[in-house]
Structure formats: structure tokens, C-alpha cells
Amino acid sequence: MLSNTTRTQIKKGSHKAVFDPQALYDIIDESLIAHVALNDDNGPIVIPMLAWRVDNKVYIHGAKNSRLLRTLKAGQKTCLTFTLFDGWVLARSAFHHSAHYRSAVVFGQFENIEENKEKDRVLNHFVEHIAPGRTEEVRLSNDKELTATDVLAIELNEASVKIGCHGVNDGKEDLDLKAWAGILPYRTVVGPLEPCDDLHPSIETPDYSSAYKNRWHKQ
Template sequence: MLSNTPRTQIKKAVHKAQFDLESLHQIIDESLIAHIAINNEQGPVVIPMLAWRVDDHVYIHGANNSRLLRSLKNGVQTCLTFTLFDGWILARSAFHHSAHYRSAVVFGHFTVVDDNREKDRLLNHFVEHIAPGRTQEVRLSNERELSATMLLRIPLSEASVKVSKGVVNDDKEDLDLPVWAGYLPYRTVVGPLKAVDELSDVVETPDYSAAYGHRWHNA
């Protein structure tokens, strides 16, 4: 079950709240982009960052001189949001138009992963998540590259999830209007692979479709 704290309590559209960890994990694993909020000397700012999950933590990485990462490194409280947009609900009235979406909010603070061996393992986990088997093919990061990379993690101990998948909710007096009503789905597709121009003819095209399930697209 997800945590129940004053910050994770959903007060608007409570029927959309989800409380199982599996829903949280699925949203993070599919999104891979976290919008991260901080307050700096110029005021609040939200930055999108690549993010991935390993067990019960979310990880982000970047250059050691990143202003965002340097601020988060100091343990300031922050908030991460993940959103997957699934489509529009088209009603007979403008007021009742809505959307299908899955969203997650994570509260807490980041800590630093300092050990280069652990950095390597976690960064490779990210590569494997987006392209299974790739770490067996590419040159892995060396000590210089790992030392130049800051890796931060935040626990999933305080989080909330909302899933909107409702139907058209027109007023009774609008049901006879001669207006199309229904659902306009959005689908994120992945692939096919596009090779760089200078790729040798002897290099075979890998298959990463296993990571994407029904989202994989073969043109």
C-alpha cells in the first residue's frame, strides 16, 4: 500500500486515487521523465529530468556542476511528478470534456550515491530498462566518466497516485443533442530503430521490443 500522509492525501476527485504500489511502479517505469520542483534564490522552478526506478527508489543523474542536482544534493525537500496522458473524453457539452491520464507524485529528499561501482550498476540498470541486453554490447562507463556524474536517489516512501479513466458524463438534458460524444485515445509508440548513417553493414540490428510490449511499433 502507498503511504498515507498529509501531503499524499488526495482531496480532489478522490475516486481517482489508487493505493497499490504496482500502479505507482508502472507509471514511473513507463514515464521515465520526472518533473522535479525546487525553490532557489529566484523562486520556484520545475525541471524535467530523466528518471528511473530500481526497487523502491527513483534515480536521477547529471553532471556534477548541474545547479539542480547540486541543490537537491543538499537534501532539500522536493516533489516529483510523473504523468502519462491516455486520451480525451469528448462530451456533448464543453464543460464536461475531460481526459484519461495516470499520474504519480513523490515527496521527499534526495541522497547521493557516491560509490562508483554502485553508480555503474544503477546507470547500467537504466540502460537495460530502455534497451535490454545493451550493456553486454557497448563500452561501459570508465572511472573518469563515473566520477564526473552525480547520481541521486529518492525513496518511494511518500507518494500518491491518481488514475482517470472515466466515461462521458453529459447532463441528461444534453443527451439528445446531435453531437458526437466518446473517447479520443492517445497512444505512445516506440520504434522502429533508426541507424546512424556511418554504421557498419556488419552490425546487426538489435531487438529491444521486449521492453515496450504493445507500444513497440514496426513500420
């Protein structure tokens, strides 16, 4: 079960709340984009960051001179949001139009990963997540590159998940209107790969479809 705190309690649309940790993991693993919130001297700011999960932690990374990472390393409390948009709900009345979506909110504080060996492990995990088998083909990060990179981790100890997957919810008085009603699905399609101009012709196109399942493009 996901945590149940004053910050994770879903009051608006509580019937959309999901408490299975696997739902949280699935949203993070598919999204890979976290909107990270912080406060500085200029006020609140939200920055989108590449983010990935290893077990029960979410990781972000960047250059050591990043204002965001410096602030988070100092221990500031933060909030991360992940959102996947799945489609429009088209009702017979304008008021009842809605959307299908999956969203997650994570609260907590980041910790800095100090050891280059651990940085290398979680960064390579990210590469394998988006392109299975790739770490066996490319040059891995060296100590200089790892030292120049900050990697931060946050525990998934306080989080909420909300999933909207309902159908059309028109009132009885609108059911006889001569307007089409239903779902307009929205899907992200991954691929096909586009080779760079200077790629040697002897190099075969890899197959990363296993990472994307039904999101992989159809020939």
C-alpha cells in the same frame, strides 16, 4: 498500500486515487521523465529530468556542476511528478470534456550515491530498462566518467497516484444532443530504430520490443 499523509491525500477527484504500489511503479517505469521541483534564490523552479526506478527508489543523474543536483544533494526537500496522457474524453457538452491520464507525485529528499560501483549498477539498470541486452554490447562507463557524474536516489516512501480512466459523463439533459461522444485515445508508439549514418553494415538491428510491449510499433 501507498503512504497516506497530508501531502499525499487526494481531495479533488478522490475516486481516482489508487493505493497499489505497483500502479506507482508502472507509471514511473513507463514515463521515465520526472518533473523535479526546487526552490533557490530566484524562487521556485521545476525541471524535467530523466528518471528511472530500481526497486523502491527513483534515480536521476547529471553533471557535478548541475545547479539542480547541487541543490538536491544539499538536502532540500523536493517533489517529483510523473504524467502519462492516455486520451481525450469528448462529451456532448463543452463543460464535460476531460482526459484519461495516469499521474504520480513523490515527496522526499534525495541522497547522493558516492560509490562508483553503485553508480555503475543503477546507470546500467537504466540502459537495460530502455534497451534490453545493450550493456553486453557497448563499452561501459569508466571510473573517470562515473566520478564526473552525480547519481541521486529518492525513496518511494511518500507518494500518491491518481488515474483518470472514466468514460463520458454528460448530464441527462444533454444525452439527446446530435453530437458524437466518446474517447479519443492517445498512444505513444516506440520505434522503429533509425541507424546512424556511420553504422557498419555488418551490424544487425537489435530487437528492443520486449521493453515496450504494446507500445512497440507495428510493421
